[in-house]
Amino acid sequence: MFKHLFKLIWNKRKQNFLFLSEILVSFLVIFAVFSFLTFYYQNYTKPLGFEYKRVWAINYDNGGLTKNSDSLQIFYRNLRNSLKAMPQIEAVTFSGANFPYSNSNISTNLNKDGKTFDWVNVYTDAEDYVKVWNLQLVAGRWFNENDQLTKNRSIIINETLQTAIFGKGSAVGQFLGDFEDKNRMKVVGVVQDIKANGDYWPAGNAMFKKSDTSDLRYTQNILIKVSEDANAAFEGRLYKFMTNTFKNSTIGIEHLTEMRDAKNEVTIIPMIIFTIIAGFLIINVALGLFGVMWYNINKRRQEIGLRRAIGASGSNVSYQLVQEALILATLSLAVGCFFAVQFPLLNVFNVPSSVYLIAMLLAVAFIYLLVFACALYPGKQAAAIHPAIALHEE
Structure with a gap:
């Protein structure tokens, strides 16, 4: 037939x-x-990997601030304490331009045994960073004060990067080379993948580094986690406070829910x-x-x-x-x-x-x-x- x-x-x-x-x-x-x-x-x-609800991003122009490191530390410490004193704010952290749902990206290369891994998204961890995002560790630990005293810089990588470099092996305790493969960095933890570019895109390779005093010069974003009763009236008061704090600077307040949409x-x-x-x-x-x-x-x-x-x-x-x-x-x-x-x-x-x-x-x-x-x-x-x-x- x-x-x-x-x-x-x-x-x-x-x-x-x-x-x-x-x-x-x-x-x-x-x-x-x-x-x-x-x-x-x-x-x-796939899981989102972090919590975005009730997280607000405050952006500003830091060009008018002093470049002296000690003065910047005092300024940002006082600013952080003032923000945390507001009853509607549960956690405060400072961030570079690269954070989930932002339109900015900071990436680098990592090296392991002569092999280069490109386009690694870099996030800077400051105080209360984990509280704001509620990140979930799958291995190792988060940063502590001792990490600033070690010879090799401590970093945390995500699951995707761990799989790309180590396969099914553990990354905790391993050393990676920086973008020029000159300095060694120690992996102290592995965090769950975060889909920073939206629900429909993969997490990609990512790493977290501990913030230091030099990062304050480039800080232009404050991330806060607010309580359930944070409303438009509170946002208005927050905007006025930030305007008075950063003279001659344009202040913007964005909700992560809207940025995600x-x-x-x-x-x-x-x-x-x-x-x-x-x-x-x-x-x-x-x-x-x-x-x-x-x-x-x-x-x-x-x-x-x-x-x-x-x-x-x-x-x-x-x-x-x-x-x-x-x-x-x-x-x-x-x-x-x-x-x-x-x-x-x-x-x-x-x-x-x-x-x-x-x-x-x-x-x-x-x-x-x-x-x-x-x-x-x-x-x-x-x-x-x-x-x-x-x-x-x-």
Whole structure:
């Protein structure tokens, strides 16, 4: 039976070329859509790694502050005490421009045994940093006062970086080279991954370093964790306090909940637009497939009538036409899968191979369902052709 069907398809290869092309294009588009959706879904299901609710970010211009280290320490110590004295503030920490959901990024390279690991996100830990974010350690410890007295600088890395460097081994107690591989840094802890770029993006490589006095010169953000009763009135008083503290400086107060929504929208909106465009394309392809099959049935009315006249049932005729469509789809999918499988093999866009493999399976299933749906009704119409009428037309 299949040999006969392949012979029929081969004899009509020029007529089937359009059908094959539409299936191939549809598969590639659906594969791209499912790759994005699978990638975002896998990241979305992973833990966030920190708490962003009730966290506010205060940004300011520190250009007007003194550059003297001792004076800066006194200034920021007094500022921190004043903020913590407010009943609505539970924790205060100072931060550089790089913190979750911010539009800034500070990265470096780390070295281990001659191998370089690029694009390591650097976060600076100041007092109460853990209290503000509620970060979760999975191994080792957090920073303590003794870390500032050691010869080798202490750092904390995230789970993703630990896996990239040490595989399944433990990173605690190991030494890493800095970006020039000159100074050694000791890993004292491993923290749970934090998705700092939104719910739909991976954590990436990250490390935390202890803040020192030199960091105060570049501090332009204060992160605070507020209580449940912190409202707009308190925000107004906080803004006035910061304005009086930082003369001639522009003060901004942002809520991490709003910053998170903005980050997620940057991902979701283009994906929705892309999905809608792909949906319209698939509808047009489905209509095209339906039209091609309808046209082929009308061209083969005499063939169908002859088959019915020699004893073929209507279900057999319908089954044959659906089989032909699925075989054509299989031929197109074989070509499409050849191109799709190159993505995980070549590690395109540095995306996990599982994303492409799942997307490929979903795209194949979707195309088969699409072709089956488009072939089902024309196949039923072909089964309804009366042999006497078809042969009389001949």
